[in-house]
Amino acid sequence: MSQSWNEDDFFVTRFESWESNANYWAKFVDECTLRGAIFNSIISFIRATSNRDNYPPSILDLGCGEGAFLRSFYYEFPSAKLVGLDLCNNMIESATARSYSIPISFVRGNFEAPNIVIHEKFDVVTALLSFIEASELAIPFHNLASSLKPMGTGIVAILDPMNEIYRYFQERREDKKLLTSNNNFLISAHFNSSNGYSPKPYFRFVRPLDEYLHAAFECGLQLDYAIPVIDISMKHIGKLAPRVVVLYFSLVDHSPSHIYRHQN
Numbered sequence: 656m657s658q659s660w661n662e663d664d665f666f667v668t669r670f671e672s673w674e675s676n677a678n679y680w681a682k683f684v685d686e687c688t689l690r691g692a693i694f695n696s697i698i699s700f701i702r703a704t705s706n707r708d709n710y711p712p713s714i715l716d717l718g719c720g721e722g723a724f725l726r727s728f729y730y731e732f733p734s735a736k737l738v739g740l741d742l743c744n745n746m747i748e749s750a751t752a753r754s755y756s757i758p759i760s761f762v763r764g765n766f767e768a769p770n771i772v773i774h775e776k777f778d779v780v781t782a783l784l785s786f787i788e789a790s791e792l793a794i795p796f797h798n799l800a801s802s803l804k805p806m807g808t809g810i811v812a813i814l815d816p817m818n819e820i821y822r823y824f825q826e827r828r829e830d831k832k833l834l835t836s837n838n839n840f841l842i843s844a845h846f847n848s849s850n851g852y853s854p855k856p857y858f859r860f861v862r863p864l865d866e867y868l869h870a871a872f873e874c875g876l877q878l879d880y881a882i883p884v885i886d887i888s889m890k891h892i893g894k895l896a897p898r899v900v901v902l903y904f905s906l907v908d909h910s911p912s913h914i915y916r917h918q919n
């Protein structure tokens with residue numbers, strides 16, 4: 656199925672959909688075993704790679720949702736500087752309430768807008784299952800790269816594209832749609848928790864891994880590792896389980912001209 660879609664409408668729909676889904680999302684994250692596995696895998700990596708020069712590592716989380724990853728990060732690195740950015744008001748509200756008494760700054764912002772206004776640089780910038788929602792990757796990666804200190808680490812978690820395509824064809828659910836503008840899939844799906852189904856669908860792109868690597872490379876980021884994380888819970892019996900790939904980049908070319916050139 657192919658269908659044309661308007662990028663601005665899509666953005667508005669996505670924004671509204673997260674505003675309605677925020678409370679359901681918090682419950683979903685609490686119950687989602689895959690989320691815990693992703694967070695643990697990333698935190699182990701950061702623990703293993705941080706050194707005296709960047710300890711405790713400061714972190715910016717782009718598309719932080721209700722803040723679960725930053726809270727896990729805080730328990731490992733209690734004196735780290737922690738900043739979360741999200742598009743959605745209700746998500747920021749939920750993150751602030753759920754992180755009560757933990758020193759995390761949550762700010763509202765759009766990582767798809769040129770030059771998000773964060774006036775500092777971080778040792779680690781993460782985008783966990785959030786860039787998969789962006790309609791294009793150049794600006795999100797530009798924002799990630801320009802928020803990193805020299806030699807800082809960019810961490811982008813995506814759903815494994817091939818696995819997503821198999822899952823799509825296996826499940827063929829009504830709420831999953833295959834809309835494509837440039838050979839990418841755009842999938843809409845509801846998530847389910849003990850709160851019930853999310854009131855609105857959410858959207859994500861399935862695009863080749865190369866598109867992420869290319870956008871990152873264009874901003875001076877070098878891929879160091881790609882580490883898979885799977886959901887080992889029993890709830891996917893008879894179905895393909897979602898699989899996440901965590902991409903670890905280091906900022907090797909941080910010259911402003913390099914980053915600026917790719918902003919246009």
Ligand SMILES: C[S@@+](CC[C@H](N)C(=O)[O-])C[C@H]1O[C@@H](n2cnc3c(N)ncnc32)[C@H](O)[C@@H]1O
Nearest residue numbers: 673718719720741742743764765766767783785
């Ligand atoms: C699937 S949730 C992931 C949340 C969190 N990173 C996690 O792993 O639990 C995606 C989040 O990205 C946010 N988001 C989507 N597009 C965004 C944008 N352009 N700028 C900032 N946040 C965005 C949504 O509001 C939502 O909270």
